[in-house]
Amino acid sequence: MQMCPMSTHTENCLLCKARKPGWFCNLAPQALAEYDAMSSHVMLPMGSILFAEGQAARSVSVVCEGRIKLSRSSQDGKTLLVKIAKPGDVLGLSAALSKTPHEVTAQAIEHAQIKNFQQSDFLHFIQRHVEGSLHAAESLSNEYRTALSDACRLALSSSIAGRVAHLLLELAIEGGTDQDVHPEIHMPLTHEDLASMLGSSRESITRALNNLRRSGTISIRGTKLTILKKESLEMLL
Amino acid sequence: MQMCPMSTHTENCLLCKARKPGWFCNLAPQALAEYDAMSSHVMLPMGSILFAEGQAARSVSVVCEGRIKLSRSSQDGKTLLVKIAKPGDVLGLSAALSKTPHEVTAQAIEHAQIKNFQQSDFLHFIQRHVEGSLHAAESLSNEYRTALSDACRLALSSSIAGRVAHLLLELAIEGGTDQDVHPEIHMPLTHEDLASMLGSSRESITRALNNLRRSGTISIRGTKLTILKKESLEMLL
């Protein structure tokens, strides 16, 4: 967690508490000033929709506070939960770079705060600052990798139990406490959410989690999920 | 299809015939020279493996000729066919930018030819040339979008028929002849390949395709697949 080089900026913007300090606190001061000048702060009340799937993309945003749900739906009402964006995450990047409509819907699931950029301003900025475009590339690289992982989880683990295990292990790695013996995951996700991340039904997730609990593989207290037997999860592939 | 600005270069490198002329023929002449100087041409015999899943990433490559299969496997032998890379595609980009091991295995399924860069050279190059890092970002953006699409196909279309329809429609768009009444798809893919793109079994794909043939929705002659009733495919979601 590194501090933002501009002290005045530190006070104004919550982003400096973000998990990805690389995103813009690493910009050279002069680029940072420019970056800051062209951004506007926006408050998103819980439930509000920042942009929707299929909409023309007009802005790029960086999450400062709160969680934003990124999802994609099919005609018949099914929904894939793509990601829960957290402070530091960039939204609308891929749409801006590919000059295509938004590929997902972004909805605030808590009261949230973002930094907002006109798409044209943003593109112009990264065209003039290598650091910016590199950060964009890195960010997209990570999004690509997680999307690929999602696809693999869905395609390769035939059983629901396998998919759940895979997801839990990934959340544990992402959660930071990596080589912990008993990694804990903070999961403010309903079974419904998990189901729509795993392309499954709510009931199946309930049953799968309970099986894991009963076999002593995991334990759940509130939003805290603890992995007790990592090997058991890995055995489910 | 635009010509490469350096005429000598045009003769040396088949990449100028690539589908994504944006990748490096758009570089300013001085950057292009530098780019060219640090690359080496490599021939890949059919079947050879450029890199494998989990390997430390040491280079970045651009496909000049031939097709490269990108896949990912699970312990129990199942394989997800991620993509068939074609001339102009960049390989190893995401591993380089995230500084992580390769996330897929790359195998030449034809005699192929690539331009190869030491990872460090490549990273250094894009750190000094905005055009380069922008191209990288765009490229990753596209990869992200297709990976996301794959995930959605797997998660949202419950039935095999739906997944097949979805894939065919996407291949048709990608294939270029977009608003054609009866889009044709050149598909040098076996049913086995399709199955491992769709997380399904070979037999199911055979049956699904034959159902579509019999209902007059598509027709197949050799590697040429023609979509006769686009609406019927869309109806399967």
Place this chain on the structure above:
DNA sequence: ATTGACATGTGATGCACATCACACAGCTGC
């Protein structure tokens, strides 16, 4: 023509999971 390797077609079987249906728990706001 014969062999072999690989792609495709097709039936029979069983099971994992979606779906429906309902019960209960916890929490909020009156």
Place this chain on the structure above:
DNA sequence: GCAGCTGTGTGATGTGCATCACATGTCAAT
């Protein structure tokens, strides 16, 4: 206290598809 909502637990039922098992087709090599 009650009502209302959202999340969770659990049985019963039907089915889509993976899986197994072969048959047939296609193309190359010798």
